[in-house]
Amino acid sequence: MSVLVTGGTGYIGSHTIVELLNAGEKVIIIDNFSNSKPEVLDKIKEITKKNVVFYKINYLDEKEMQKVFEENPDIEVVINFAGFKAVGESVQKPLEYYHNNVTGALILLQMMKKYHVKKFVFSSSATVYGEPEKIPLTEDCKVGGTTNPYGTSKLMIEQILQDLYHSDSSWDICILRYFNPVGSHESGLLGEEPQGIPNNLMPYIVRVASGTLKELSVFGNDYPTPDGTGVRDYIHVVDLAKGHLKAIEKLRKEEKGLYIYNLGTGTGYSVLDMVKAFERATNRKVPYKIVERRPGDIATCYADPTKAYEELGWRAEKTLEDMCQDAWRYIEKQTEK
Ligand code: UD1
Numbered sequence: 038m039s040v041l042v043t044g045g046t047g048y049i050g051s052h053t054i055v056e057l058l059n060a061g062e063k064v065i066i067i068d069n070f071s072n073s074k075p076e077v078l079d080k081i082k083e084i085t086k087k088n089v090v091f092y093k094i095n096y097l098d099e100k101e102m103q104k105v106f107e108e109n110p111d112i113e114v115v116i117n118f119a120g121f122k123a124v125g126e127s128v129q130k131p132l133e134y135y136h137n138n139v140t141g142a143l144i145l146l147q148m149m150k151k152y153h154v155k156k157f158v159f160s161s162s163a164t165v166y167g168e169p170e171k172i173p174l175t176e177d178c179k180v181g182g183t184t185n186p187y188g189t190s191k192l193m194i195e196q197i198l199q200d201l202y203h204s205d206s207s208w209d210i211c212i213l214r215y216f217n218p219v220g221s222h223e224s225g226l227l228g229e230e231p232q233g234i235p236n237n238l239m240p241y242i243v244r245v246a247s248g249t250l251k252e253l254s255v256f257g258n259d260y261p262t263p264d265g266t267g268v269r270d271y272i273h274v275v276d277l278a279k280g281h282l283k284a285i286e287k288l289r290k291e292e293k294g295l296y297i298y299n300l301g302t303g304t305g306y307s308v309l310d311m312v313k314a315f316e317r318a319t320n321r322k323v324p325y326k327i328v329e330r331r332p333g334d335i336a337t338c339y340a341d342p343t344k345a346y347e348e349l350g351w352r353a354e355k356t357l358e359d360m361c362q363d364a365w366r367y368i369e370k371q372t373e374k
Pocket of ligand 1: 124164187218236253254256257266334
């Protein structure tokens, strides 16, 4: 049986592929390299010494998608990482974001239905909670109030999955709500490579430490948090990747369902905590200045990950120091080239 992974050469996708291959799974990847590079496939092979089946296609291309399902009758489960994810860009290009993320998911699900593949793992985000109803966030907290088309596209797909499951309970679906994924594979071979100037905190810190960017702008220090800067639940991408294996295990069990899990550590760190932790872990300086709040940001967001532990037997194991050191190792390897 194989696992079909869309967006498998992206940041979270590639780390998940490594864990799947290490666990002995047979993997088929679909990607069009819209936000990744073909070299990622070589790195995956270098780390795991294993082969994958790869299709360079856009998951919106129904004809090509059909070919994948025709040629691989042993697909058992699909993990969907394909999707655009830049929050700011989604505000500028809502139609492109809704089309790529929502239409893409619809095409994928229709294809799965046609070929009787009904196990689906979906990459969602803590962003679906909007302004948190309570902290820490549990899976039954209200969702909605997303502030950008990227976040709304995640919410829409969650709704589509709920409706699909209610219409036909032979589907077996796992929605994973990621908190803030950071870090890289410990080999330094895989990592996060945002195009242009990064929007997210950790990629920005790393580029300031390497001298590519001058200083970090800390977006506001007047939030109701211990040091006034925003608090988030940063999770090592390899821990996150392992959560997908546990999700598949759950879907392989007898009873069917639609399950939702928070994938976070349960601990919140502020922007300044992150700067200090990074400086300590890497011995590099990260100059920063305090600037205005960023529109759409919330003060505090972290998970209650108890449900994932109780039902999947998953919990994050890596430390903040690992997250910082591994993020840095990837950049060091890149500059060695
Ligand atoms: C953001 C997205 C979220 C998405 C997630 C992906 C927004 C509003 N939310 O979450 O939808 O799922 O990325 O990982 O964009 N910060 C700075 N300076 C910077 C960058 C960030 O001070 O240059 C601060 C932010 O104000 C925030 C924290 O760092 O307090 C984390 O920011 P970021 O990494 O962008 O993640 P989120 O905003 O939590």
